Amino acid sequence: MKYQRPKGTADILPDEAVAWNYIESTAKKLFDNYRFHEIRTPIFENFEVFSRSAGDTSDIVTKEMYDFHDKGDRHITLRPEGTAGVVRAFVENKLYGPEHIKPVKLYYTGPMFRYERPQSGRLREFHQIGVEAFGSESPNLDVEVISMGMHLLKKLGIHNLKLVINTLGDQATRKAYRSALIAYLEPHFDELSEDSKVRLHKNPLRVLDSKDKDDQKLVADAPSILDYLTPESASHFETVKNLLETLQIDYQVDASMVRGLDYYNHTIFEIMANDKALGKGDVTVCAGGRYNGLVEELGGPETPGIGFGLGVERLLLLMQAQKAPLPTISPLDVYVVGIGDETKSETLKIVETIRNNGFSTDQDYLDRKPKSQFKTADRLNAKIVITLGNDELAQKVVNLKVMATGDEQQVKLEDVYDNFPKLFGKFLKK
RNA sequence: GCGGUAGUGGCGAAGUGGUUAACGCACCGGUUUGUGGAUCCGGCACGCGUGGGUUCGAUUCCCACCUACCGCCCCA
Incomplete structure (x- = not known):
């Protein structure tokens, strides 16, 4: 690396x-x-x-x-x-x-x-x-x-x-308290940790915050700022x-x-x-x-x-x-499976149309087999898979599969283009 | 800035001074020439943080550096 x-x-x-x-x-x-x-x-x-x-x-x-x-x-x-x-x-x-x-x-x-x-x-x-x-x-x-x-x-x-x-x-509070604190700590100077010795002069309030156990014992009896307000x-x-x-x-x-x-x-x-x-x-x-x-x-x-x-x-x-609820990337609405090179331009039109209707949509870009494309659709949690091969292309139809149930139906391509939201709603209600 | 622990494929994890660096998960492919979540089979590190050194030979030994994690300091 x-x-x-x-x-x-x-x-x-x-x-x-x-x-x-x-x-x-x-x-x-x-x-x-x-x-x-x-x-x-x-x-x-x-x-x-x-x-x-x-x-x-x-x-x-x-x-x-x-x-x-x-x-x-x-x-x-x-x-x-x-x-x-x-x-x-x-x-x-x-x-x-x-x-x-x-x-x-x-x-x-x-x-x-x-x-x-x-x-x-x-x-x-x-x-x-x-x-x-x-x-x-x-x-x-x-x-x-x-x-x-x-x-x-x-x-x-x-x-x-x-x-x-x-x-x-x-201001007045801090000034008064500062001198009181220094007055208290100075007699114990030798007992302070190295860090606190330095802090005593630079910023005595910080001594109060020390994690050192011996410092903490000393500080426990130090005057409280609340008495100097x-x-x-x-x-x-x-x-x-x-x-x-x-x-x-x-x-x-x-x-x-x-x-x-x-x-x-x-x-x-x-x-x-x-x-x-x-x-x-x-x-x-x-x-x-x-x-x-x-x-x-x-x-x-x-x-x-x-x-x-x-x-x-x-x-x-x-x-x-604490296992507080955290959102994850939203699931995919539609995955489009294209079979064969001839379907490339049609699947592109389909995904763009569906996206323009406000649905998240994706397709295969690696020329993979239908099986692999379905696997990917499954991994992406796609709700619906639309499949398009040469036969469908010739008949101007498309196969629409609801992944959760496995139901698959043939629908007209023009229905996908004309009113996808309606189509989506119809199939997901089942 | 100081002290300590660690660093092997995408992830987890074995391992040894010397042939092809286990295994699991994930991924990819096949089993099914066009359909997912199962099974089985196969593939997947020219490389063991980086750079030096020792050695016939180093992932394995030494040094330096880098990074992460823990503690200190401090802080969100």
């Missing part, structure tokens, strides 16, 4: 593409009910769009960006996530203008890129479905976005869903929780949950699914939160925002593991 796809990429073959289409169309229908509209932004952006939004110290920016300099020496990055580009487009196209109804609600789907070591459900080119809503601080919006994510996953047949939420508060932040979070209860959406608060991207504040959430088939522990399929301040960061007016991203590959893995 000479050529291989680049590391961490995947070919989505026809059988699987059907599932992808199903997921995307299901999402689009649901999002439309919530009045979120599609936006398509470039797959690459200027490096600064991401470095500015995600945070210079975030792992995404420091080690996972797929970036390069183009022939004009522009520093380009293949988008590692969807929000930054959408925010950039929101600002650049002035969607904050008064003529746009607020909140401006958008969704996107498409490939994202991160330069990291591939594993199952983790690729260098992967796909996300994401939503963003700009221009409202209402906790109602937080809850609607969360609810929409939950609904989508449920609609796609995922069960054992777990919603985990937390709040990062506002400003009154406004606390009240926002309270309202979000109350509204979730109003909608009877179960949730857990995890005060140590953080975000890999710096732009988040206030409500953050993750929707996880637990499935033994996917190994131990919970898998996060959908994650998001508020990012008031990001629009300003990218040069727009002060505009609050909130959104989520959902990993399509992970979702598919989950759906397969």
Whole structure:
């Protein structure tokens, strides 16, 4: 095998593409009910769009960006996530203008890129479905976005869903909490894992997220951000929780949950699914939160925002593991068997006529024997097989066989041409 | 980026330093000179991830690389 796809990429073959289409169309229908509209932004952006939004110290920016300099020496990055580009487009196209109804609600789907070591459900080119809503601080919006994510996953047949939420508060909250956390961790500096030692200075909140067992013990007694919320932040979070209860959406608060991207504040959430088939522990399929301040960061007016991203590959893995229903390629309506070279032009006319009547139709292209053609018709799950040989051609008739029952009848060729739908209906009713 | 496991036909899977690389499934063909889902028969890797090396000889030994999978990091 000479050529291989680049590391961490995947070919989505026809059988699987059907599932992808199903997921995307299901999402689009649901999002439309919530009045979120599609936006398509470039797959690459200027490096600064991401470095500015995600945070210079975030792992995404420091080690996972797929970036390069183009022939004009522009520093380009293949988008590692969807929000930054959408925010950039929101600002650049002035969607904050008064003529746009607020909140401006958008969704996107498409490939994202991160330069990291591939594993199952983790690729260098992967796909996300994401939503963003700009221009409202209402906790109602937080809850609607969360609810929409939950609904989508449920609609796609995922069960054992777990919603985990937390709040990062506002600027003042984070500042206060940051110093409190550092004050708590610094005396234990030597006990921290190597990774956490680095994180302590760069981004202390990330220490909370450490998988290291000793770190976790330390972190267990660390101050909670929930005790440092400003009154406004606390009240926002309270309202979000109350509204979730109003909608009877179960949730857990995890005060140590953080975000890999710096732009988040206030409500953050993750929707996880637990499935033994996917190994131990919970898998996060959908994650998001508020990012008031990001629009300003990218040069727009002060505009609050909130959104989520959902990993399509992970979702598919989950759906397969949980045996969620997935569509398959639709069965064939009609297969046309031609016997002998002389029938070639007639079978071509027949398949084209039937197709133009809205039925899926196929025929043999390999000059195979009738038996083989029937075998193929059977494999393709054809409902009806039309057979045409020299005799039929001379008599201007055709044999029509219903595969499920084996019934075969001769019908006039002109009936096929004049009114195929009627013919099809007549034979399939039996 | 680090550590580990693996890589044989479309798929699954045996195998050995040395004649024609098992077997199963799938596929193709025949048994039925124009009719499917059954049986039986036959066909199907000039090649064992790629490139080097050792050797009289390598799919089998060594090295490098590539890729996949698992763990770490991180995350969707």
